[in-house]
Amino acid sequence: MKRHAILVFVILLVSVLLTAKVLKVAYIYVGPVGDAGWTYAHDLGRQYIEKIFGNAIKTDYIESVSEGAESESVIRSYAQRGYDLIFATSFGYMDSVINVAKKYPKTIFMHCSGYKTAKNVGTYFGRIYEPDFLSGLIAGIMTKSNIVGYVAAYPIPEVVRGINAFALGIKYVNPTAKLHVIWVNSWYDPALEKEAAISLLNIGADVIAQGQDSPAAQQAAEEYGVYSIGYNSDMGNFAPKAYLGAPVWNWGPYYERVIREVMSGTWKSEQYWGGMADGIVDIDISDLVPDTVKKLVSVFKDAIIEGKFHPFSGPIYDQDGNLRIPAGDVASDEELLSMDWFVDNVVGTVPK
The missing domain is CATH 3.40.50.2300 (Response regulator)
Known part of the structure; x- marks a missing residue:
């Protein structure tokens, strides 16, 4: 039986x-x-x-x-x-x-x-702006010319927010440095990205950062013998003598979570915006960065994860000298998600 x-x-x-x-x-x-x-x-x-x-x-x-x-x-x-x-x-x-x-x-x-x-x-x-800020700390310390270049994709809040976070990181450790921005209006155009990076190098930038998907800007920096900050993933293999690090994504665990919810029938529409505390974003740092700088970045990373520090903590002024975020305040998610202005150490404009 x-x-x-x-x-x-x-x-x-x-x-x-x-x-x-x-x-x-x-x-x-x-x-x-x-x-x-x-x-x-x-x-x-x-x-x-x-x-x-x-x-x-x-x-x-x-x-x-x-x-x-x-x-x-x-x-x-x-x-x-x-x-x-x-x-x-x-x-x-x-x-x-x-x-x-x-x-x-x-x-x-x-x-x-x-x-x-x-x-x-x-x-x-x-919340890629969190590691954007951390990478700005690195760029602000590593620049000698006080000219940092940024090859930007499209003038949408996501990109503007990232540029501002990066610029605020630079300013935190180097108030005299400026971030020069060039728009290429493309997510992926290696030739155009490299051309834009070279134009920034020609005005004296000794650190090049980017918001696109290819390592072209990294490669331009290496060819000119200066430093670079990547984006999205570890781009060190493409510019081993230039690459300082990058804000990076880790989508796998989030995709796993969504799939499990769909499989179990518990999925509901939401607007998810996770940060380093969730592990969806992080910062990659290369061995070209001195240990003292790595330690500084680690301190700020821990503070952000623990909720003790926010990259958009006031006072923050825009390029025209207007106080956008008062002292003691932190930018709201609504302000961050609609950001269409540059902070005061950025050289360049946000096209309307």
Whole structure:
């Protein structure tokens, strides 16, 4: 009798395993997975969840998808093919996600860095401005010319906020240094990024930072024999003699969390914005940075994680001398998410 019961249990178990639904997860990337930056970091997260969930999920991705009409077509294609969860990983995909989500209410959509939500659409991002500030501390100490260059992508709040955090880090340790910004209006254009970096080097910048996805600015800095600050991931292999470090992403654990919620039926639309305390963002520091500087960065990192320090603590003035954040105050999330002005040690403008 016991043997019969065990046999029945095994048959039922095998039947459940064979009929268990495989969760289909898609990723839409704005750049190539080999960009060594933003898309590369997201794809590391995709690979992470494949290892975690194994055969319980099926993932797919399309890289180098332009923002706008093309992205809407790609997102719709995945929804039509029955994908359960779609991660759209660029700010410019926002309206495309919302449009498709209306027609596919049973599909869950997650949009990275946006602000529009729906019952089946959530948003997610990381407080990359925290390690941006830390990397600014490094740049402010390591510059000798007091000219730091920044190759910027698009004049959206996400980018402006990161530039300001970086500039505030510079100012904290070096009040005489200036951050010079050049816009390239692209997330991934290595030739243009390198050209912009060289123009900054030609005005005397001896540290080059960036907000794009390729290591081109890093490579320009190495060719000119100066330092660089990367972005998104460890770019040290591309400029080992220049690379000081970078604000970096760690998407894997967050993607794991979302997938577990979808699998368990507990997922709900939210606007997630985690920081270093969550582990979604961090700072990578190379061996070119002196130990004393690493210790300083570590002190500030711990203070941010523990909630004892905020990069946007007042008083903070804009370029026109206006007091934007009074002493004793901290910028609200609303102010950070809508930021369209530069702090007073930035040279350059925010195009309207």
